[in-house]
Amino acid sequence: MSNNRTIKISGKKKGGANNKSRPIRQIHSNNNNSNNNNRSISRHKNKSIGSRAEYQKLIISPVPSSVDRNDLLNYIKQKAYRPNANFVKTEYKDQRLTIQVEKADDANAIVNLNNTRYRELQLSIIRDIRVTTQGGNKKEQILKERLTAAAISKVFEDHLKASYHNNPMKDAVDFSFINGSNPIVDFNSDKTDKLLFQIISKQCPKAVTVSFASNSITTLAPFKSMLRYSLDHVMNFNFSNNRISDLSELDYLSDLTLRELVFIGNPIALQPTYRMEVARRFPDLQILDSKPIGPEDFPPSPIPPLRANYCDAQERQQFAYKFLQKYLVAFDSERSSIINAYTPESRFSTTFVTDKGSNTRGTTKTYQRSSRNLKKTKNVQKNISLLFHGADQISNYFKLFPATSHHLTSSTIDTFLAPGSNSLIIIVHGHYLEKLFNTKRSYDRTFILAAAAPGSEAAKNGWEATILNEQLHIRSYLRFPRLEPQPNATPVAQAPTDINQEALVNQFSAATKLKPEFARECLSNNAWDYNQAYEVFQKVLTQGGIPATMYI
Amino acid sequence: MFSNLNTNSTNALTEQQKKIIQNTTDKAETFVKDYYYHLYDTNRKEVVKLYKDISISIWNGTECKGITNIEKLLSEIPTSNHSVECYDCQPVTSDDPENPNILIVTSGKVTYNVQSSHSFHHTFLLIKDPTTQNLCISYDCLRLTS
Numbered sequence: 001m002s003n004n005r006t007i008k009i010s011g012k013k014k015g016g017a018n019n020k021s022r023p024i025r026q027i028h029s030n031n032n033n034s035n036n037n038n039r040s041i042s043r044h045k046n047k048s049i050g051s052r053a054e055y056q057k058l059i060i061s062p063v064p065s066s067v068d069r070n071d072l073l074n075y076i077k078q079k080a081y082r083p084n085a086n087f088v089k090t091e092y093k094d095q096r097l098t099i100q101v102e103k104a105d106d107a108n109a110i111v112n113l114n115n116t117r118y119r120e121l122q123l124s125i126i127r128d129i130r131v132t133t134q135g136g137n138k139k140e141q142i143l144k145e146r147l148t149a150a151a152i153s154k155v156f157e158d159h160l161k162a163s164y165h166n167n168p169m170k171d172a173v174d175f176s177f178i179n180g181s182n183p184i185v186d187f188n189s190d191k192t193d194k195l196l197f198q199i200i201s202k203q204c205p206k207a208v209t210v211s212f213a214s215n216s217i218t219t220l221a222p223f224k225s226m227l228r229y230s231l232d233h234v235m236n237f238n239f240s241n242n243r244i245s246d247l248s249e250l251d252y253l254s255d256l257t258l259r260e261l262v263f264i265g266n267p268i269a270l271q272p273t274y275r276m277e278v279a280r281r282f283p284d285l286q287i288l289d290s291k292p293i294g295p296e297d298f299p300p301s302p303i304p305p306l307r308a309n310y311c312d313a314q315e316r317q318q319f320a321y322k323f324l325q326k327y328l329v330a331f332d333s334e335r336s337s338i339i340n341a342y343t344p345e346s347r348f349s350t351t352f353v354t355d356k357g358s359n360t361r362g363t364t365k366t367y368q369r370s371s372r373n374l375k376k377t378k379n380v381q382k383n384i385s386l387l388f389h390g391a392d393q394i395s396n397y398f399k400l401f402p403a404t405s406h407h408l409t410s411s412t413i414d415t416f417l418a419p420g421s422n423s424l425i426i427i428v429h430g431h432y433l434e435k436l437f438n439t440k441r442s443y444d445r446t447f448i449l450a451a452a453a454p455g456s457e458a459a460k461n462g463w464e465a466t467i468l469n470e471q472l473h474i475r476s477y478l479r480f481p482r483l484e485p486q487p488n489a490t491p492v493a494q495a496p497t498d499i500n501q502e503a504l505v506n507q508f509s510a511a512t513k514l515k516p517e518f519a520r521e522c523l524s525n526n527a528w529d530y531n532q533a534y535e536v537f538q539k540v541l542t543q544g545g546i547p548a549t550m551y552i
Numbered sequence: 553m554f555s556n557l558n559t560n561s562t563n564a565l566t567e568q569q570k571k572i573i574q575n576t577t578d579k580a581e582t583f584v585k586d587y588y589y590h591l592y593d594t595n596r597k598e599v600v601k602l603y604k605d606i607s608i609s610i611w612n613g614t615e616c617k618g619i620t621n622i623e624k625l626l627s628e629i630p631t632s633n634h635s636v637e638c639y640d641c642q643p644v645t646s647d648d649p650e651n652p653n654i655l656i657v658t659s660g661k662v663t664y665n666v667q668s669s670h671s672f673h674h675t676f677l678l679i680k681d682p683t684t685q686n687l688c689i690s691y692d693c694l695r696l697t698s
Contacts, residue, residue: 429697
């Protein structure tokens, strides 16, 4: 492939492919000339005008390419938080992340983070005092980057136009063999893949299967950022005939929802532990290289089988599912309304743990401050104050909780009646997405419920149960282990009953103003996952794809 | 805003309520540190004594009701080593206002048979055994989360 890289340069210079490449080169060379001539002038300019005209430039190192730069940046923004701080630009090169901020005070706050730890890295943060190349050059640099980005996007867009006539409904999209004929499109580069994800997100909202086969891919690192492009609908990835040789590359896919993967034709697929390593990493993966994941892909386990959702009675599971559905939809979309599910006697507390090296985004502090981990804090007053009492206090606490989006359908739910009592126990293990940063968190949530008294505030607001006790444990996102079905195989109560569906349709129709029949269709297309249906609705809406006749 | 919220809440509680929370916390600590996991890892046979015949134990989706079934499950699980990284507890209203039941939620790491490592999440309800007046497990529900 090193051939490709030289072709890339010469190809561009000759400008055979398109005319765009010529201006790039011209700008570039002009720029070099003028730069030499102007250097002394620029320097003066820089000195005399000083920090007023120039943004504050800071260099952060070492930043290996495996680091998620967005995450690092968010970490720095959070750590050095100042109101109205303006981050003008970031640049990554040679393991160094250069950031530019507008104000000197903001730069000081960031420089103060020098030697701070981020994951396993000790960051050196220094000011860039080199005389930077001046205005015109910078503009040209930006222009050059824009032109390259435009050229890359055009390759993808042309491909979609030629292969799919821009049909937005396609469920499988093939981007194989793109790199060979278009060396400018380097699938190992963050920039290329981000453009690609943007295009998939915009033009392929229904894509379930995407192929990146035969593109000389050596690293999956850029694919980690897919999560930020709302591409949860893509579940089957074809990476066949690439050059992925390290099994640890698979970890970059760990935040994605996966159903099927293909790595045939990559060095990793020849490793003896390959299938086992993939199966272990992705418990929800069903098919690998066109062959279903089976028991033979797992090492023999010393423990009894782990089984899916437990319930002591089918109707209780239905009840629990209905309650959770209402509760989590309210929690995500109209959080203040959950107050009615609590009583003056309700108790709530939360705990939070992070794994070493996990991301430390903005919301971590919110969780940490309210974490009632009794193993860590022996402060009696604090432990008493972090046990929230009554609907008002609990509801106030949730006002501080980040905006979330839950996916109940992928949760594991155990439901049973407490022995010798009428209280219903529901324990949910699942994950939610923090909307602000697109961060996934895993949670384990224990509810002790009692039937809502007729005529109570709860009952009046449609809650069939009230929450007596609730414990919410939050942790870094981790896939749930692979589960076997319950032996007596009662179908998992994932599809709500007709009555529940009716309620959901009404709710969805009210929220979207869609006619009930279209609200029903949208919900049923999304496995009756309210949030997912709403996201799809929003997406189609922004694309202007909903005719007026579908509205009430 | 947050500190206000906390002060208000602390003030709203009576001394009696605070005492109950503290009492609950102490009992939970003893249970988590000295009893359950210690016995589970070092003297498995003793664990079943923490249950009563009405107790129910759910292990990763498998239900065990009553002493006999719980004993059987405990015997099927290989040697273990638990490391509790986080626990929390809450008083749960019972018939006796002075002695509420206790909800305990723990999480951490567990290794089975030395080589099989997992994260776990475990919920318990402790109630007072009407005959002995000691605490016993009304139900517990364990899930390996990795």
